[in-house]
Amino acid sequence: xxxxxxxxxxxxxxGELWERSLRDLFVEASLRALExxxxxxxxxxYVGNMMSGTLQEQEHLGALLAxxxxxxxxxxxxxxxxxxxxGVSLHQAYMxxxxxxxxVVLAGGVEKMTDRLTPDVTFSLAMADDMEYTIYSGVTFVGxxxxxxxxxxxxxxxxxxxxxxxxxxxxxxxxxxxHARFRRRVKLEDVLRSPLIADPIHLLECAxxxxxxxxxxxxxxxxxxxxxxxxxVIRASAVATxxxxxxxxxxxxxxxxxxxASRKAYxxxxxxxxxxxxxxxxxxxxxxxxxxxxxxxxxxxxxGAVLVxxxxxxxxxxxxxxxxxxxxxxxxxxxxxxxYQAIDAILQLRGDAxxxxxxxxxxxxLQSTGGVGGTVAIHILSRAD
Ligand SMILES: CC(C)(COP(=O)(O)OP(=O)(O)OC[C@H]1O[C@@H](n2cnc3c(N)ncnc32)[C@H](O)[C@@H]1OP(=O)(O)O)[C@@H](O)C(=O)NCCC(=O)NCCS
Numbered sequence: 001x002x003x004x005x006x007x008x009x010x011x012x013x014x015g016e017l018w019e020r021s022l023r024d025l026f027v028e029a030s031l032r033a034l035e036x037x038x039x040x041x042x043x044x045x046y047v048g049n050m051m052s053g054t055l056q057e058q059e060h061l062g063a064l065l066a067x068x069x070x071x072x073x074x075x076x077x078x079x080x081x082x083x084x085x086x087g088v089s090l091h092q093a094y095m096x097x098x099x100x101x102x103x104v105v106l107a108g109g110v111e112k113m114t115d116r117l118t119p120d121v122t123f124s125l126a127m128a129d130d131m132e133y134t135i136y137s138g139v140t141f142v143g144x145x146x147x148x149x150x151x152x153x154x155x156x157x158x159x160x161x162x163x164x165x166x167x168x169x170x171x172x173x174x175x176x177x178x179h180a181r182f183r184r185r186v187k188l189e190d191v192l193r194s195p196l197i198a199d200p201i202h203l204l205e206c207a208x209x210x211x212x213x214x215x216x217x218x219x220x221x222x223x224x225x226x227x228x229x230x231x232x233v234i235r236a237s238a239v240a241t242x243x244x245x246x247x248x249x250x251x252x253x254x255x256x257x258x259x260x261a262s263r264k265a266y267x268x269x270x271x272x273x274x275x276x277x278x279x280x281x282x283x284x285x286x287x288x289x290x291x292x293x294x295x296x297x298x299x300x301x302x303x304g305a306v307l308v309x310x311x312x313x314x315x316x317x318x319x320x321x322x323x324x325x326x327x328x329x330x331x332x333x334x335x336x337x338x339x340y341q342a343i344d345a346i347l348q349l350r351g352d353a354x355x356x357x358x359x360x361x362x363x364x365x366l367q368s369t370g371g372v373g374g375t376v377a378i379h380i381l382s383r384a385d
Contacts, residue, residue, distance in 0.1 A: 001098045005224035005231040005384060008037025008217030009343045014181045014331030017211040022056055022112040023068050025213035030069040030106060037217040038227055043102035044075040046092045048085035048109030049335035052078070054124040055116050065108075075102070082128035083284060085109060086214070086338025087239075087368025087377025093218045094237040094379075103219055109336030110213035121209050125334070128371035134245040142206060142285070144246060144372050146198035149287040152253050153200070156302030160200055164191045165308045166286040167205050167328050173315065174325025176355035179340075181210050181331030205286040207332035214339035216346075221384065230350045235363070236268035236380040244374045255373030258295035265365070265378040266297075273297040276380075277361045278348045279313070279321040280341035282369035283328050292367050293321070320358045323348060338368030338377060349383045 010032030012025050020028075026047070034040055045066050053059045062076035079089040086109035093107035113121050122142075126135045129144060153160060168188050174180035186204055194204040224231035240260035246252045266272060273296065281296070283289030290304035298319050299307050307313050313321035324330050324344040327337060345364035347353045353361075361383075368377040 002100055003221035004094050004097045004218055004234045005221040006216050006234065006342070006346060006381070007219055007224045007227050007231055008033040009346055010034070010036060011179060011214040011340060011343050012212050013179045014210050014212040014333055014340070016114040018115065022052060022058070022110055023065060025112065025211065026065050026108065026110040027068050029213040029215040030108060033106065033215040033217050039104060039217065041104055042071045042074055042106055043104050044096055045071070045106045045108065046089040047076070047078050048089035048338060049078050049111060050080055050082055050085050051111060051113070051124045051334065054127070055121070056112060081375040082370035083282065083334045084338060084368045084370030084375040084377050085335040086340070087366065087379065088338070088375065090216065090338060090342060090379060091237050091239050091377050094234050097218050097220060103223065105218045106215055107218055107339060108213065108215035109339040111333035111335040112211045113209045113333060114211050118209065128374065130244045140198060142198040142201055145285040145287060146201045148246060148252055148372065149200055149285070152287060155253060158302065158305055161188060161192065162305035162309055163286050163290055164188060164202070164205055165305070166283060166289045167191050169308060169314060170283065170322055170326045170328035173323055173356065174329035177324040177330055180325045180329055181208055182329045201285055207284045207327035210331035210333045212331060212333035212336050212340065214336045214343055216339060216342055225384070231384045232346050232349050233382050233384050234379060235271065235382045236265035236378065238264035238268065239375065239377045240264070241375050242373055244371060246372055253291065254301070255291055255295050255369065255376060257373050257376035258292060258367060258369070261376045261378040262296050265380050269380040271363060271380060276319065276363050276365045278323065278345050278358055278364035279319050280345050280364065280366040281321060281326070282367050283322060283326045284332060284369070288369065289326065296365065296367060315356060315358060323353065323356045323358060338366070341366045341368060342379065342381065345381055349381060
């Protein structure tokens with residue numbers, strides 16, 4: 001296996017981008033990534049996307065976007081793994097370069113969600129779970145996460161305030177993030193007084209419906225060193241799955257796919273949780289952020305919220321987490337989110353995170369989650385020595 005590095009990043013601001021189409025967003029992010037890398041010889045393209053079929057009535061994104069970025073003829077495909085589509089796209093690109101098959105690969109993601117009404121988007125998102133046995137009952141995706149939330153509070157005796165605090169920190173972190181969807185502070189009482197979406201989940205505990213595209217340029221570490229002074233090495237790339245619906249699992253309060261994929265990743269990278277200086281977790285709902293801290297080995301079961309309360313995951317804490325605002329406030333254009341997580345971490349590792357900079361950031365761990373943990377992709381990125 002060859003060592004793989006990221007040499008270029010490109011992304012759009014996240015928001016309600018009504019004036020631009022899905023392909024416009026992807027082209028913008030791709031061209032920026034290639035310019036950042038200083039290369040134009042692309043061998044392959046993987047595009048993370050979940051809902052282009054249902055929201056834009058457009059499939060076959062691989063070939064479509066390869067043509068639109070000016071590289072018709074390359075190998076290209078859409079990668080779909082619900083909200084983990086971006087993370088799995090990065091995994092595919094990593095394997096393609098590591099194996100020696102391709103030398104330059106784009107790992108991208110794009111989602112255009114705000115052109116449709118919320119009920120349409122809600123139905124499309126629910127397809128991340130089992131339509132025939134679970135969604136058929138009428139539950140929404142927020143509703144499934146609400147069940148986990150309620151059970152967590154009951155089992156561990158944790159108060160909603162402590163879990164909801166995660167959203168307050170995310171909004172604080174996004175204030176200085178130019179590409180974030182929401183650059184405004186919120187107080188805990190704002191979160192708890194915001195409308196209930198699925199009891200006990202309030203609006204301000206949900207990631208917003210958003211548009212955006214993000215792209216990474218991957219090549220061999222050997223070539224990367226000739227292209228840039230700041231190559232970012234992919235030290236680990238692992239994906240794991242679980243039964244799709246929570247009722248099929250032994251433990252509904254642990255995302256087993258996170259545990260399995262992170263164990264593989266720590267082993268590949270020869271690193272432990274204590275070595276991670278920047279963490280990106282999939283906080284589509286506050287409760288998922290808390291579970292991630294536990295499943296990734298940063299907190300004991302039932303104790304994830306304590307890390308938030310004691311400031312341990314703040315930018316100046318022991319494990320700075322979602323330093324650009326996470327899914328909650330930076331935004332969650334589903335198929336692109338795993339790539340935005342990588343970009344937010346790379347800005348930290350390159351020392352380009354501006355006011356959000358974590359001093360001496362060396363190793364970052366990214367968790368990209370599909371459904372309620374049906375698929376999880378974990379990556380560990382490091383500054384090259
Ligand atoms: C929570 C949710 C239902 C709200 O959608 P909505 O009711 O259509 O909200 P609207 O678009 O009408 O927005 C109403 C206001 O709330 C704001 N808002 C909407 N969602 C928000 C969010 N998640 N966080 C903060 N503010 C939000 C809007 O900006 C708008 O503010 P304004 O009145 O100042 O312009 C929607 O964001 C949602 O479904 N989120 C979850 C998405 C999801 O499941 N993703 C996949 C997870 S893996």
